[in-house]
Amino acid sequence: MEKYVINGGNALRGEVEISGAKNAAVAIIPAALMVDGICRIENMPQISDTDMLLTILSHLGAEVKLINKNTIEIDSRNVRFCDAPFDLMRKIRASYYLIGAMLGRFGVAKTTMPGGCNFGVRPIDQHIKGFNALGADIEVKNGFIFAEAPEGRLHGSRIYLDKVSVGATMNIILAATLASGRTIIENAAREPHIVDLANFLNSMGADIRGAGTDTIKVNGVERLHGGSYSIIPDQIEAGTYMVAAAATAGEVLVKNVIPKHLECISAKLRETGTIVQEYEDSVLVKGSGNLRKANVKTLPYPGFPTDMQPQMGTLLAMANGTSVVTEGIYDNRFKYVNELRKMGADVQVDGRIAIFEGNAKLTGAPVMACDLRAGAAMVIAGLCASGTTQIEDIHFIERGYENFVGKLRALGADIAIVDFPDEPEIHEKAVSVG
Ligand code: UD1
Numbered sequence: 001m002e003k004y005v006i007n008g009g010n011a012l013r014g015e016v017e018i019s020g021a022k023n024a025a026v027a028i029i030p031a032a033l034m035v036d037g038i039c040r041i042e043n044m045p046q047i048s049d050t051d052m053l054l055t056i057l058s059h060l061g062a063e064v065k066l067i068n069k070n071t072i073e074i075d076s077r078n079v080r081f082c083d084a085p086f087d088l089m090r091k092i093r094a095s096y097y098l099i100g101a102m103l104g105r106f107g108v109a110k111t112t113m114p115g116g117c118n119f120g121v122r123p124i125d126q127h128i129k130g131f132n133a134l135g136a137d138i139e140v141k142n143g144f145i146f147a148e149a150p151e152g153r154l155h156g157s158r159i160y161l162d163k164v165s166v167g168a169t170m171n172i173i174l175a176a177t178l179a180s181g182r183t184i185i186e187n188a189a190r191e192p193h194i195v196d197l198a199n200f201l202n203s204m205g206a207d208i209r210g211a212g213t214d215t216i217k218v219n220g221v222e223r224l225h226g227g228s229y230s231i232i233p234d235q236i237e238a239g240t241y242m243v244a245a246a247a248t249a250g251e252v253l254v255k256n257v258i259p260k261h262l263e264c265i266s267a268k269l270r271e272t273g274t275i276v277q278e279y280e281d282s283v284l285v286k287g288s289g290n291l292r293k294a295n296v297k298t299l300p301y302p303g304f305p306t307d308m309q310p311q312m313g314t315l316l317a318m319a320n321g322t323s324v325v326t327e328g329i330y331d332n333r334f335k336y337v338n339e340l341r342k343m344g345a346d347v348q349v350d351g352r353i354a355i356f357e358g359n360a361k362l363t364g365a366p367v368m369a370c371d372l373r374a375g376a377a378m379v380i381a382g383l384c385a386s387g388t389t390q391i392e393d394i395h396f397i398e399r400g401y402e403n404f405v406g407k408l409r410a411l412g413a414d415i416a417i418v419d420f421p422d423e424p425e426i427h428e429k430a431v432s433v434g
Contacts, residue, residue, distance in 0.1 A: 001422050004391040004405065006382035007414040008364060011287070012250035014411045018238045018257050019045040019402040020070065020231035024193035026094030027170045028200045028231060029053040030101040032074040033062065034178055035204050037226025042071045044231060045402045048395070052088050056098070059085050081106040090114070090143070092399075096124060096167060099147055100174030103136055107149040113140070122330075126161050126168035133157040134175055134183065156181030156220055164189050164300045169216065170197050176218040177206045183218040190214060191301040192261045196232045203227050233257045236307045236373070237401060239265040242285045243311045244380045244408075246274040247318065249289035252411060255282045264304045268294055268312065272319055293321030293358055298328045310336045310377035316356040317345035318384060323356045336374035339367040343381050343389070364389040369396045376401065383413055390418075 020043035029050060032039050044050060046069060054064050054072070060082060063075040081102070089095035090112040102109035114124070128138050131147055134154040139146045156179050161168055169189040174197075176183035188194070190212055198211030204227045207219035238257045245252035246269050259266070259278040266276040266283065271294040275286040294316060298306040306329040316323040317340055327333045334349045341347060342365045346357035364387030369375025375397035382389030391397075394417070397404060408415050 001392065002394055002417050002419050004379065004382070004394050004397075005416050005418045006364070006379065006389045006391070008362070008383055008385035008387065008389060010383070010412050010414055011248045012241075012245050012252050012383070012408070012411040012413060015253040015255055016241050016407050016411060017255050018233045018241070019043070021045070021193055021196065021234040022047060022049060022236070022400045023094075023166070023191070024196035024231050025050050026053055026092070027097045027174070027193065027197045028229070029057060029074070030094075030097040031174055031197060031201055033057060033060070033076050033079060033098070033101040034105045034174070035074070035076055035224045035226060037077065037204075037224070038073055038075045039204060039226055040067070040071065040073050040228040042228070042230040043233070044070050044072050045234065046070060047398065047400055047402050049092050049094060049399045052092055053094065056084055056088055056095070079105070081108060084111055086112045086144075093122070093167075096127060097171055097174060099127070099131070099145060100171035103131060103147050103149060103154060103175045104178040107152040107154070109145070109147040111145050113143050113145060124167070126163055126165045127171045129162075130159050130168055130172035130185070131175055133159045134172070134179055136175070154179035156183040156218070158184045159186065161185065161187040166191050166194065169194055173197060173201070173208060173211075173216065173218055176220060177201050177208070177224070178222075179218075179220040181220055183220070185216040185218070186214065188214050188216045189300055192232055192235055192258070200229045203229050232261075235261045236305060238262055238283070239305070239308045240311050240376045240380070240401070241407075242266070242269060242276070242283065243308070243315050244383060245285040246272065246287040246291070247315045247380050247384050249287035250411070251284070251286045253282055253284050257281060257283060259283055264302055265308055268296060268304060272315065291315065291319035293319045293323040295324045297326040300329070303328070306330060306333060307373050309333060310374045311380055313337070313347075313354060313356060314340060314377040314380045316358065317347060317360045318362065319356075319358045321358050323358060325354045325356060327352045327354075335370040336377050339370065339374070339378055340381060342367055343385055361386070363387050366390045366392070369393045372396045372400045379404070379408070379415070382415070383408070
C-alpha cells in the first residue's frame, strides 16, 4: 500500500506551476464525444480522474492520442452507442457528464449512478429534471441510469434549477448543445469551469451564451466540428498551494493561474495576515508566521469554494484565536476533522458548523485521506507538523492533483511516496471497528 510520508517543519519556498482544471477537464472529455471531428485539448491535467474518463471514451470507440504530457487529441467520429464500462464509471463523480453527452450525440444513454467523494447524500435530481425538460425519459434502477429521447433528439426548453448545481448546469449544457431549439437554464451555477465548458463547446461550433451568469442560453446546433482548446488553470489546486504556503510560513509564487478565480481564497488568506500579491497570471503568497483567526462560509462561486474548506480549516486550526467554519454546500464535509484531531487540533463539529479553537501545535501521526480535498488538507497538516506524518488512501488525492509530491518537493517539502507491505486483513478489521 502506497502512503505519503511527510517530515514536517519546512516552509515552502519557490515557484509552482498550476495544471489544468480538473473540474473543467472532466466535463470537456465527455463533451468531446459529441464532436464530429478531431479535438485537440491542451493543459489537460494528468490525474487519475481524467485517465479514467479517457479510458471510458476509448472503450466507447473514440481514438485518444497523447500528443505530449498535457496535450491530447480525441477523435470521436467512429464512436457508436454501446454500454460504457460500468466498473470505471461508478468510481468517479464526473461520469454523470456522459449522460448529457451521450443523450446529445445518440439520443440515448446508459450509465451507472456516479461515484466520487462521499460528502453525504449527493442526489442528481436536478440533472434528471433538466433531461426530462429536454424531452428525455429517464429510468433509475438498481444503480443504473437509462435515458432516452423518444424522438431521437432532445428539444430546447426552459429549466429553473431548484438548487445551484455545478453538475446539473454542465450536464444540461451538454445535453442542450445538439438539441433542437433554444434552452434557457435559470439559477445556473457560475463556476469558472462552467464558463470553460461553454468556451470549449463554442470553439467547436456550439452557440452557448451567458455562462458565468445565472442565466445560460443554449441555441442548439446540428453538429460540432473539430478544433483546438486549452483548459483553464485549476482554481482549487492553486488555492491548495496558496494555503500550504501560508500555513508553513513560506513564500511561493503560484504560476499559470487566473487571479480573478482566486479572489475568494486570496481575500480569506489576507484576513489571516498572509500577504497575497496578484500579478497577471500568478499570485505571490507570503506567510506571516503569525496566522490570525477567520470565519469561513462555503458558497457557490464567487463565494468561498467548498473544495477549499478542508485545507483552510487545517490552517485555521493553527491560527491564533477561534474560527468558525460553516459548510454551505454539503451535509458531511468535516470528516477530515477526526484525522486533524489525531495530530493535535482542537475542533468541535455540529452538523454543518465547525469551531476551530486554534493555536494547535500539530504533531505527526498516521492519518487517512478521507477524500480528495480532505487528503490535501492532511498533506498541509503534515507539512506544518513536527515529526513524521503518514497518509493512507492517497489514491483519493491523486484523483485531482497532478504530480503533487514532485511539486511539493520542488518547493522544499520533505514528502515521499513510500510503498508499505499490506497489513494483514485481521488487523485492518480491528482498526475499522475501533
Ligand atoms: C461539483 C464538483 C465538486 C464541488 C461541487 C461544488 C465536479 C466533478 N465536482 O460537484 O468538486 O465540490 O461541484 O462546488 O465538478 N444537488 C442536489 N441535486 C442535484 C445536484 C446537486 O440536491 O441534482 C446538491 C448537492 O447535494 C450539493 C449541492 O447541490 O449539496 C451542490 O452540488 P453540485 O454543485 O451539483 O456539485 P457536483 O456537481 O456534484
